[in-house]
Amino acid sequence: MNKLRLGALGLGPRGRNMISAYSSHEEVEIAGLCDLFDKNLEAALLKLNNPSLPVYKDFDEMLDECQMDALYIAMPPTIQVDYACRAMERGLHVLCEPPCTYTTDECWKLVDTVEKTGIQYMMAEQLRYGYCFKQWREMYDSGEFGKMLFVEGQYTHYEKWGFYTHRETGDVVTDLENFEADKRYSDIKFDTDKKFQASDFTTNWRHDTFSHPIYYLPHELSPILSVFNDRVTEVTCYGNELEVALMRTEKDAIIRLMTAFSTYCHSGHWFHFMGSKIGVESSRIGYDDFAISVPLLWTKDNGWEKRPDWTYAHTDAEELARNSGHGGMDWYPIRNFVNMILHGGPNTMDVYRAVETAAPAIIAAQSCELGGVKLQIPDFRAKYGRDINKAYKI
Ligand SMILES: NC(=O)c1ccc[n+]([C@@H]2O[C@H](COP(=O)([O-])OP(=O)(O)OC[C@H]3O[C@@H](n4cnc5c(N)ncnc54)[C@H](O)[C@@H]3O)[C@@H](O)[C@H]2O)c1
Numbered sequence: 001m002n003k004l005r006l007g008a009l010g011l012g013p014r015g016r017n018m019i020s021a022y023s024s025h026e027e028v029e030i031a032g033l034c035d036l037f038d039k040n041l042e043a044a045l046l047k048l049n050n051p052s053l054p055v056y057k058d059f060d061e062m063l064d065e066c067q068m069d070a071l072y073i074a075m076p077p078t079i080q081v082d083y084a085c086r087a088m089e090r091g092l093h094v095l096c097e098p099p100c101t102y103t104t105d106e107c108w109k110l111v112d113t114v115e116k117t118g119i120q121y122m123m124a125e126q127l128r129y130g131y132c133f134k135q136w137r138e139m140y141d142s143g144e145f146g147k148m149l150f151v152e153g154q155y156t157h158y159e160k161w162g163f164y165t166h167r168e169t170g171d172v173v174t175d176l177e178n179f180e181a182d183k184r185y186s187d188i189k190f191d192t193d194k195k196f197q198a199s200d201f202t203t204n205w206r207h208d209t210f211s212h213p214i215y216y217l218p219h220e221l222s223p224i225l226s227v228f229n230d231r232v233t234e235v236t237c238y239g240n241e242l243e244v245a246l247m248r249t250e251k252d253a254i255i256r257l258m259t260a261f262s263t264y265c266h267s268g269h270w271f272h273f274m275g276s277k278i279g280v281e282s283s284r285i286g287y288d289d290f291a292i293s294v295p296l297l298w299t300k301d302n303g304w305e306k307r308p309d310w311t312y313a314h315t316d317a318e319e320l321a322r323n324s325g326h327g328g329m330d331w332y333p334i335r336n337f338v339n340m341i342l343h344g345g346p347n348t349m350d351v352y353r354a355v356e357t358a359a360p361a362i363i364a365a366q367s368c369e370l371g372g373v374k375l376q377i378p379d380f381r382a383k384y385g386r387d388i389n390k391a392y393k394i
Pocket of ligand 1: 074
């Protein structure tokens with residue numbers, strides 16, 4: 001295989017952005033696109049500057065006709081597992097946006113399908129590839145942290161989210177009173193002349209799942225668990241408009257994580273790791289361009305020190321990475337996916353790691369609904385035995 005023939009399923013804002021970035025990989029050929037709505041397909045073709053690409057509105061047709069080796073999925077996380085599994089059953093490797101699922105049954109379905117088919121499944125979570133996490137992973141592996149005792153993280157992202165999708169056109173609006181377009185769809189011309197009615201719209205996955213912001217936890221758990229190669233074993237969670245989960249891990253660390261999407265507050269990611277020997281902290285907000293505080297190191301000898309070198313972006317990153325979204329990290333999932341399939345590289349976010357970020361989030365939401373009771377997380381690798389000390393390197 002000289003080039004990876006990649007199909008794309010789901011061409012909302014995320015799918016269009018990523019497929020355009022992926023098309024610039026010299027070993028990727030975009031094989032075809034599939035979405036329910038003409039408008040999204042047209043916008044994607046425009047972005048790719050390739051009007052002759054095969055397009056499909058029906059995934060079964062795409063599966064039958066499109067000449068592809070792998071599938072990139074950026075569709076609603078509430079439904080994508082079924083599509084991922086059908087693709088794997090047909091021998092297609094899958095690269096899928098996070099969160100991979102919102103039910104534990106689907107976590108098992110993903111794991112079972114990967115084990116049965118032997119096909120590669122990778123979750124395209126990008127934050128774990130940040131430079132600071134790479135540094136902290138190496139420090140943890142060399143024993144600098146000692147035992148990991150406590151980890152904190154948070155992801156807050158306030159937007160006026162598009163909760164309603166037009167059944168026929170795919171237009172997304174933020175409310176059903178004035179039909180204001182979701183600004184994330186700004187590269188699509190919104191048909192304001194049309195007379196809309198509330199009954200023309202259906203609620204979408206954002207409407208149905210953002211009431212539990214903790215569901216979006218995989219973006220925090222993915223980098224956190226990659227640093228000290230661990231998995232969550234139990235969780236409890238409380239919430240109001242935002243949700244806060246407390247977790248215990250297999251290596252006996254305690255993790256406290258908060259997520260919020262509809263609370264009008266500062267936005268961004270933040271991380272803090274406290275080992276028995278040292279502690280580290282990321283900048284307080286967003287990515288490097290917007291960082292208003294400096295990453296920190298705490299040691300017994302020197303106390304707190306500023307570590308401005310612990311950026312998210314890799315200073316030696318290739319140009320395509322530097323130009324990619326989310327502080328330059330969006331490039332790494334596709335780079336690693338292509339390297340894995342064409343050159344036998346490692347799967348840096350395999351199905352186990354994917355469900356180990358999804359299940360604690362799903363079960364945290366259940367805990368919240370039960371008033372904060374402590375719940376156990378299944379061990380998805382138990383069947384095959386787990387080597388928790390196997391170092392994980394990118
Ligand atoms: N990694 C990140 O930082 C990041 C950022 C944003 C979104 N995401 C993830 O990307 C995914 C997509 O996000 P989005 O904001 O673009 O969502 P979206 O709902 O706007 O887009 C999903 C697309 O899937 C299409 N679709 C739905 N059902 C389909 C079907 N049966 N067949 C073909 N197409 C179908 C819809 O028409 C839509 O265009 C989600 O899983 C989200 O969690 C990840």
